[in-house]
Amino acid sequence: MNARYTEFHPRWHRPRMPVFWWAGRRSYLIFVIRELSSVFVAWSVVFLLLLVHAVSQGGTQYQQFLNLSSNPWMLALNVIALAFLVFHAITWFNLAPQAMVVHLRGRRVPRSAITGAHYAGWALLSALAAWLILG
Amino acid sequence: MAKRRAEPLVWLLFTSGGLAAALLLPVLLVLFGLVFPAGWVPAPAQAHLLSLARNPLTRVVLLGLCVLALFHWAHRFRYTLYDGLQLKHLSKLIIVGCYGGALVGSALAGYLLLAGL
Amino acid sequence: MADQIILQVTRYRPEREPEPTTQEYEIPLHEEWAVLDGLNHVKDHLDGTLSYRWSCRMGICGSCGMTVNGDPRLTCATFLTDYRPGPIRIEPLRNFPVIRDLVVEIGDFMRKLPKVKPWLIRAEDAAATDGELLQTPADLDEYKQYSMCINCMLCYSACPIVGLEEGFLGPAAIALAQRYNLDSRDQGAHERMDVLSTADGVWGCTFVGECTTACPKDVDPAGAIQRYKLTAAAESLRSFLLPWRPA
Numbered sequence: 001m002n003a004r005y006t007e008f009h010p011r012w013h014r015p016r017m018p019v020f021w022w023a024g025r026r027s028y029l030i031f032v033i034r035e036l037s038s039v040f041v042a043w044s045v046v047f048l049l050l051l052v053h054a055v056s057q058g059g060t061q062y063q064q065f066l067n068l069s070s071n072p073w074m075l076a077l078n079v080i081a082l083a084f085l086v087f088h089a090i091t092w093f094n095l096a097p098q099a100m101v102v103h104l105r106g107r108r109v110p111r112s113a114i115t116g117a118h119y120a121g122w123a124l125l126s127a128l129a130a131w132l133i134l135g
Numbered sequence: 136m137a138k139r140r141a142e143p144l145v146w147l148l149f150t151s152g153g154l155a156a157a158l159l160l161p162v163l164l165v166l167f168g169l170v171f172p173a174g175w176v177p178a179p180a181q182a183h184l185l186s187l188a189r190n191p192l193t194r195v196v197l198l199g200l201c202v203l204a205l206f207h208w209a210h211r212f213r214y215t216l217y218d219g220l221q222l223k224h225l226s227k228l229i230i231v232g233c234y235g236g237a238l239v240g241s242a243l244a245g246y247l248l249l250a251g252l
Numbered sequence: 253m254a255d256q257i258i259l260q261v262t263r264y265r266p267e268r269e270p271e272p273t274t275q276e277y278e279i280p281l282h283e284e285w286a287v288l289d290g291l292n293h294v295k296d297h298l299d300g301t302l303s304y305r306w307s308c309r310m311g312i313c314g315s316c317g318m319t320v321n322g323d324p325r326l327t328c329a330t331f332l333t334d335y336r337p338g339p340i341r342i343e344p345l346r347n348f349p350v351i352r353d354l355v356v357e358i359g360d361f362m363r364k365l366p367k368v369k370p371w372l373i374r375a376e377d378a379a380a381t382d383g384e385l386l387q388t389p390a391d392l393d394e395y396k397q398y399s400m401c402i403n404c405m406l407c408y409s410a411c412p413i414v415g416l417e418e419g420f421l422g423p424a425a426i427a428l429a430q431r432y433n434l435d436s437r438d439q440g441a442h443e444r445m446d447v448l449s450t451a452d453g454v455w456g457c458t459f460v461g462e463c464t465t466a467c468p469k470d471v472d473p474a475g476a477i478q479r480y481k482l483t484a485a486a487e488s489l490r491s492f493l494l495p496w497r498p499a
Binding site for chain 2: 412413416417449450451455458481484485487488489492
Binding site: 017019022032035036038039041042044045046047048049051052053055056058059062063066069070074075078079081082085086088089092093118121122125126129130132133134135 | 152153154156157158159160161162163164165166167168169171172173174176178179180181182183184185187188197200201204205207208211212214215219220221240243244247248251252
């Protein structure tokens with residue numbers, strides 16, 4: 001009935017991968033959300049450069065930047081961006097021990113130590129930056 | 136025989152950028168994107184920020200952060216387009232768009248941080 | 253009346269239908285039965301035409317991998333009662349061509365595995381009279397985890413890149429390459445690098461991590477791949493900055 005089927009070589013079924021393969025499974029969806037965080041990383045750099053430019057141009061420009069950042073749409077965007085940034089940081093630090101096997105004095109450093117070191121560094125650098133900025 | 140490969144070095148940029156972005160961008164965005172605009176804490180004076188930004192160490196750190204974070208985005212977004220939207224057939228365009236964009240952004244960051252301040 | 257549970261099993265009979273279909277079987281729900289026991293009950297008592305692979309029924313041969321309720325599982329290590337009251341969907345392992353019913357074609361993996369040279373490579377062959385190659389327990393610990401792979405292909409089924417990129421070596425092959433790279437007796441790491449440090453090797457991986465989640469033997473192929481990315485990147489950096497130094 002089917003020319004593609006022979007007794008010695010049946011026709012294999014090869015399903016195609018759908019474009020939205022990642023939408024059907026929770027773990028895949030979380031993965032794609034994690035990957036999309038990179039867009040908000042790029043946005044944060046843009047926002048940071050806008051700030052640097054405004055600061056370099058003087059008090060008026062700086063005030064304009066502050067007004068822009070208080071705009072409800074901008075605020076909403078940055079809250080979303082912040083959520084993605086934090087998600088990026090958490091997933092990054094939690095995955096770090098899988099990628100880094102560190103040996104100290106012949107023993108393997110435990111995974112919790114590597115993750116903990118990342119979070120500690122995060123807290124320290126954030127505190128330092130906040131202290132410098134708030135003066 | 137190890138032949139010259141770009142992909143591992145580009146991946147190193149991606150990894151460093153991911154770490155830098157994770158460590159430094161959240162606090163900056165929290166302060167300038169939420170806390171100061173919402174008025175929870177008064178925004179620092181322009182003069183203070185200017186002197187802070189003009190510090191050579193600050194400039195180097197911020198430039199490093201911007202360049203690495205942009206290349207982190209470029210690399211990750213490239214693969215998101217390949218795998219998430221199955222656009223691998225447009226890979227040449229995507230590579231130019233992503234890494235080219237990161238280069239342009241890096242040049243802009245270099246200008247703003249080194250020449251503009 | 254003992255409990256029953258329904259199995260919704262994919263059937264694919266290319267000699268009579270162009271597409272797979274689903275057939276339901278009602279089987280007894282015994283507390284100690286694995287999904288494989290359920291399939292064997294179907295084959296023995298309900299429908300002898302059902303085709304599927306299995307062998308050791310104890311999680312070491314790697315034959316009985318199938319997609320159970322959407323997840324890649326060893327059917328001998330997955331219990332019916334975990335899915336009570338059912339029904340349980342049993343499909344062939346994803347990302348592989350289906351030959352018949354639940355039987356998939358793994359030739360692609362069988363051709364990719366030898367590419368990473370999964371054997372001990374020595375610079376010079378030694379005579380048997382030279383004695384054994386010695387290794388401490390600490391040396392063994394460096395690669396032991398990656399030697400636990402049973403080639404069950406659950407990781408290939410879980411990995412979206414395997415489904416998207418035909419040439420991608422895949423989690424198990426790279427983990428097995430690492431098993432030898434990290435073995436103190438092996439001297440072939442630079443030989444494997446030309447195969448591993450490519451777009452079809454580690455650089456195609458985006459660390460989804462599903463391979464590690466699916467692995468029934470805790471091999472952590474995702475970890476093996478990320479570690480190799482660091483190794484390969486460090487080597488690329490070295491050859492770029494210090495090209496005169498040997499690999």
